[in-house]
Amino acid sequence: MKLSFPNLSFGLSPQTDPNLNSRPDRDADALSRFEHPNLAAEFARLIPDLVREAEPDLDTRLEYQAEALREFPCSNPVIGRWIDANDVQYLLAAFALNDNDFAEHFPEMLRVTEAERKRTIETFEEHFEHCPHCSLKRGYDLEMNARIERVCEQKRDQLIHKPEQVDSEAPVDSDHMVKAAAARH
Secondary structure (H helix, E strand, O other): OOOOOOOOOOOOOOOOOOOHHHOOHHHHHHHHHHHOHHHHHHHHHHHHHHHHHHOOOHHHHHHHHHHHHHHOOOOOHHHHHHHHHOOHHHHHHHHOOOHHHHHHHOHHHOOOOHHHHHHHHHHHHHHHHHOHHHHHHHHHHHHHHHHHHHHHHHOHHHHHHHHHHHOOOOOOOHHHHHHHHHHOO
16 A cells, blocks of 8 residues: 555645644745745655654554444545545644635635634534544544654654755755644644
8 A cells, every 4th residue: 555645735835725824924934945846745755755664564554544444434424525535633724714814725615604614613523423434534633643743853854854955945944844844744
């Protein structure tokens, strides 16, 4: 099984990434490095490789998790499609944005109000309580996010220096870069 993280989006532009504007202005320059397409591709390739290197049994675990999820069908496939297609933390954070930030990051969903998004989050949360499939998926996402954060912290120097090979012109702000990389999972 090829390890990939389809929900990792290291190269998101400000229009599609709810985390970019939640950072202080002083982080804007450091985060702008993630808009470089080669750098984004490098991080999208590098992070899974580092996680796999740190945890050689990861592919087996992911296969086991996928099998476990197949054993428990979602009790509400409409909600389940949203949950299966996205990292749960990212999904909830995106829906929790205020109207201005949501409109900026997700202009194609402009018609969805803040109140509607709040109700959607409540619906997701209630669904997690009653659906074994989506509850498992949420737990697996939290576990993977923790793995990615741990590896990013452990491999900090490698993350800082590898991208420089891709984009040697851009300044490196290591603290912001590693935190931004960890926030993208």
